[in-house]
Amino acid sequence: MLWVKAIHIFFVIAWFAVLFYLPRLFVYHAMCEDEAGKERFKVMERKLYKGMGTPCMLGTLIFGIWMLTFNPSYYFSSGWMHAKLTLVVLLIGYHHMCGAHLKRFARDENTKSHVYFRWFNEVPVLFLLAIVILVVVRPF
Numbered sequence: 001m002l003w004v005k006a007i008h009i010f011f012v013i014a015w016f017a018v019l020f021y022l023p024r025l026f027v028y029h030a031m032c033e034d035e036a037g038k039e040r041f042k043v044m045e046r047k048l049y050k051g052m053g054t055p056c057m058l059g060t061l062i063f064g065i066w067m068l069t070f071n072p073s074y075y076f077s078s079g080w081m082h083a084k085l086t087l088v089v090l091l092i093g094y095h096h097m098c099g100a101h102l103k104r105f106a107r108d109e110n111t112k113s114h115v116y117f118r119w120f121n122e123v124p125v126l127f128l129l130a131i132v133i134l135v136v137v138r139p140f
Contacts, residue, residue: 001067001070004063004066004067004070005063005067007059007063008059008060008063008064008066008067010059011056011057011059011060011063012060014052014056014059015053015056015057015059015060015095016124016128017052018048018049018052018053018056019053019091019094019095019098019124020121020124020125021048022045022048022049022053022098022102023098023101023117023120023121023123023124024117024121025041025044025045025048026045026098026101026105026112026117026120026121027114027117027118027121028041028114029041029042029045029105029110030110030112030113030114030116030117031114038105038108041105042105042106045102045105045106046102046106049098049099049102053095053098054095057092057095061088061092064088078138079140080134080135080137080138080139080140081134083130083134083140084131084134084135087127087130087131087134088131090127091124091127091131094123094124094127101117101120
């Protein structure tokens with residue numbers, strides 16, 4: 001079980017690294033005015049999202065579900081776990097929103113400002129804080 005937990009934590013950290021960095025790239029991409037820079041951001045964003053982000057999200061989910069199988073009656077009767085799983089579902093939605101923004105940038109159809117992406121970039125921090133508190137403190 002400890003190996004599964006360790007690998008789950010690894011994937012969570014890697015996924016959050018992507019969720020912190022990709023929207024930051026969107027900030028700079030939205031500010032970019034030269035064509036070569038825009039093309040460079042498109043490549044960086046695509047590789048980060050598809051090459052690391054999605055595989056790490058899937059690893060997080062696979063190893064997280066695997067951990068749930070070790071003691072399902074406890075986990076599914078715990079309020080903190082229901083709250084955590086709700087946040088994970090919302091985080092998956094955020095991940096897919098990043099993918100939608102990436103596609104708009106790739107088609108040169110982005111209409112959002114760098115200020116929007118600066119705020120958008122803060123969302124995963126709130127998710128991480130809430131999830132860590134739920135898992136460590138288990139308030140309910």
